[in-house]
Structure formats: C-alpha cells, structure tokens
Amino acid sequence: MRWCYILSDRGRCARSAGSTVEERGMRLVVLEKVVPGSILAMDIRLGPTTLLRKGYKLSDWEIRALGERGISALYIEDKLSEDCIPTETISERTRTLAVTTLEDAYRNFNALSKDRVxxxxHIAEVMVDEILERKDITVTIHDLRTYDDYTFRHSVNVTALSLTIGREIGLERSELQMLAMGGLFHDIGKMEISLDILNKKGPLDDEERKEVQNHPLRGFDLLSERTETEPLIWALARQHHESLDGSGYPDRRKAGDIHPWAKLITVADIWDALRSDRPYKKGWPADKVIELLKSLEMKGKLDRKTLRTFLSFVMPYPTGTEVLLSSGEKGLVLEQNREEPERPVVRIIETAT
Known part of the structure; x- marks a missing residue:
C-alpha cells in the first residue's frame, strides 16, 4: 500500500512509500458502512457498563441496536487499519472511571456530599497526572458515546482538553487540579433540565432555549449553596458560555470580566459539543469545527492565545478517519504531521474509479 501526505480532504498526494506494517490498529467507520462480521477495535460503554468488548464480532442486529443508542460510528479492526493507532488525551480506564464518578455526583447533586466531591x-488529580506525564499530546481519537451518557462523557472530554491547554500555557499542577474540578462540574446545571428538552430532535422554542441557557446559573447556584467546592469552580460553571464581545450568556460578560480559565473551558466545550452526535444533529468533522472556531476568534468571541494553543494539538484530520484526495483516491489517516497539520500521512485504501 502507499502512504502519502495530503494538503486537505481534497488535497493532492505529495509523497508515497511502501508499507511493511504488521501491527493491527483501528479505523473509524460510519455505522452505515459497518458490515456484519466487523471486529470492534474499542470497547463500547454505557457509563460503567461495557456493552460490547474490543475484539467482538458484530452481528447485523447489534449494529442496528448501536444506532438506536445514538452511536453513529465505530472503531473497526481490519487489514486496512494496520498500524493506525489513534492517540488519547487520557487513558480509557481513567475516562471510564471519571464518567462513572461524575454520573454519581451529577445524579445526586441535591446530596452532593463531601465524599462525592x-x-x-481524586479523578481530577488522576487526569492531571496523566496529562502531565504525556510527552507529546495530539487529539486524534473520536470519543464514542451514547445519547444516555452524553453529559457525563462531554464533561470529562471538556476537562481533558482544558487541562491540555492549561498544561501548554504553563499552569502549575495545583492550578490544573482546580481547572479540572471546574471542567468536571461545568455542566452540572443541566441536571435540572428535562431530558425531553436536552434530547429534543427538533428546534427549541423560546421557553426551551431560555431553559437551556439558564444552566450556567443553575450550576452556579447548585455549587455555591454548598461548602464542598471552591468559589472558582462556581465561577467556571457560570462563565463557560460567555463570549469576549459580551454576546454570551448568562451575564453577557466581556473579555476582562471573564476568568481566563473559563475561556479555556469555552473553547473545549464548543469543540466537543460540535464533534458529538446528538438526537438533533450529527457530529461535525474536525476540520469543519476548526474553521468555525477560527471564525469565532476572528469575530472577537474567543481568546486568541487560548485558541492557538488548542489548535497546536488538535488535528483537523483525526488518525483512523478516511479522507478523499483530489485524485479521486480514498486514504486512511495513519499519522499526524505537527508542523503541517493539514498534511497528515495517509494510506491509500481505494483507488479512483
């Protein structure tokens, strides 16, 4: 097979070489193209429960059942994906434990005891340790989640991304631990919003939109009513939907009135929300989300330094995804190119017709 760099999803092939890779990896396949007999390359989890394990051979009804759960793509192991290994910000073990711990805290927010906090x-500290231990972080893996555990996995993902930004800008360990707590609790206000609204397939009406936009205030109130968490954590929950130009919510704060760490969480929150499948939309491809983030920064809504730091480790074409070349060939992204993110190393998997 050939490897090549691409300029974009429509870019030209610039270099090729032979491949003698023996190790099997994984590739991300949209559910509509997953066929019976495909082998899972990653566990499928619902909170603490493993629905299907890595190495499992899928049947037709199982593929359909996963679609009903809200999963639109799967990591598959096959010959095409040899040596294609996506990287994660945190380990799957830590991610699963974090989701389970956070779900317990969120669902019992009215009894948010010292023990739960x-x-x-503890999970915040574990995440910080893992982020600090990694020598080089690139975000190339797409988190698979169901509709049922979206809020919890979203909060964990936002935290991991925020911590990575924080590490890159030089925050101290103690600061990262506080940032992690803010990230993990940033959406706790959503627990007072009906799932009928959060998972509504159609557009929200004015009352429903107002209800959703009140969740930062609700989160602030829930946290500030207790002594188990610090005031900075309350502030991050309240400010993560503010914009530098004053167009955000709930307080329409401007740049100087927004905590610097809330600006980190904002970028991570937008990224993960748009990349995710929801009942009312399909997740956006990474390059499209990057274009939007750049547009928001140009309009004065996002912090420039934060976004530039974020884009230094978030890749537009994640490892394991398919790309279309200008030649008409299809390629599988194998490796990232940090110096030229829009030109990853790809393997040709389908020739032009």
Missing amino acids: RRVR
Whole structure:
C-alpha cells in the first residue's frame, strides 16, 4: 500500500512509500458502512457498563441496536487499519472511571456530599497526572458515546482538553487540579433540565432555549449553596458560555470580566459539543469545527492565545478517519504531521474509479 501526505480532504498526494506494517490498529467507520462480521477495535460503554468488548464480532442486529443508542460510528479492526493507532488525551480506564464518578455526583447533586466531591477531586488529580506525564499530546481519537451518557462523557472530554491547554500555557499542577474540578462540574446545571428538552430532535422554542441557557446559573447556584467546592469552580460553571464581545450568556460578560480559565473551558466545550452526535444533529468533522472556531476568534468571541494553543494539538484530520484526495483516491489517516497539520500521512485504501 502507499502512504502519502495530503494538503486537505481534497488535497493532492505529495509523497508515497511502501508499507511493511504488521501491527493491527483501528479505523473509524460510519455505522452505515459497518458490515456484519466487523471486529470492534474499542470497547463500547454505557457509563460503567461495557456493552460490547474490543475484539467482538458484530452481528447485523447489534449494529442496528448501536444506532438506536445514538452511536453513529465505530472503531473497526481490519487489514486496512494496520498500524493506525489513534492517540488519547487520557487513558480509557481513567475516562471510564471519571464518567462513572461524575454520573454519581451529577445524579445526586441535591446530596452532593463531601465524599462525592472527594471522589471527583481524586479523578481530577488522576487526569492531571496523566496529562502531565504525556510527552507529546495530539487529539486524534473520536470519543464514542451514547445519547444516555452524553453529559457525563462531554464533561470529562471538556476537562481533558482544558487541562491540555492549561498544561501548554504553563499552569502549575495545583492550578490544573482546580481547572479540572471546574471542567468536571461545568455542566452540572443541566441536571435540572428535562431530558425531553436536552434530547429534543427538533428546534427549541423560546421557553426551551431560555431553559437551556439558564444552566450556567443553575450550576452556579447548585455549587455555591454548598461548602464542598471552591468559589472558582462556581465561577467556571457560570462563565463557560460567555463570549469576549459580551454576546454570551448568562451575564453577557466581556473579555476582562471573564476568568481566563473559563475561556479555556469555552473553547473545549464548543469543540466537543460540535464533534458529538446528538438526537438533533450529527457530529461535525474536525476540520469543519476548526474553521468555525477560527471564525469565532476572528469575530472577537474567543481568546486568541487560548485558541492557538488548542489548535497546536488538535488535528483537523483525526488518525483512523478516511479522507478523499483530489485524485479521486480514498486514504486512511495513519499519522499526524505537527508542523503541517493539514498534511497528515495517509494510506491509500481505494483507488479512483
């Protein structure tokens, strides 16, 4: 097979070489193209429960059942994906434990005991340790989640991304631990919003939109009513939907009135929300989300330094995804090119017709 760099999803092939790779990896395949007999390359989880394990051979009804759960793509292991290994910000073990711990805290927010906060704080410390231990981080893996555990996995993903930004801009360990707590609790206000609204397939009416946009205030109130968490955590929950130009919510704060760490969480929150499948939309491809983030920064809504730091480790064409070349060939992204993110190393998997 050939490897090549691409300029974009319609870019030209610039270099090729032979491949003698023996190790099997994984590739991301949209559910509509997953065929019975395909082998899972990653566990499929619902909170603490493993629905299907890595190495499992899928049947037709299982593929359909996963679609009903809200999963639109799967990581598959096959010959095409040899040596294609996406990287994660945190380990799957830590991610699963974080989701489970956070779900317990969120679902019991009216009884947010010191013990529950202590467990969340422990997860924050574990996430910080993992982020600091990694020598080089690139975000190339697409988190698979169901509609049922979206809020919890979203909060964990936002935290991992925020921590990575924080590490890159030089925050101290103690600061990263506080940032992690803010990230993990940033959406706790959504627990007072009906799932009928959060998972509504059609557009929200004015009352429903107002209800959703109140969740930062609700989160602030829930957290500030208790002594188990610090005021900075309350502030991050309240400010993560503010914009530098004052067009955000709930307080329409401007740049100087927004905590610097809230600006980190904002970027991570937009990224993960748009990349995710929801009942009312399909997740956007990474390059499209990057274009939007750049547009928002140009319009004065996002912090420039934060976004530039974020884009230094988030890749527009994630490892394991398919890309279309200008030649008409289809390629599978194998490796990232940090110096030229829009030109990853790809393997040709389908010739032009």
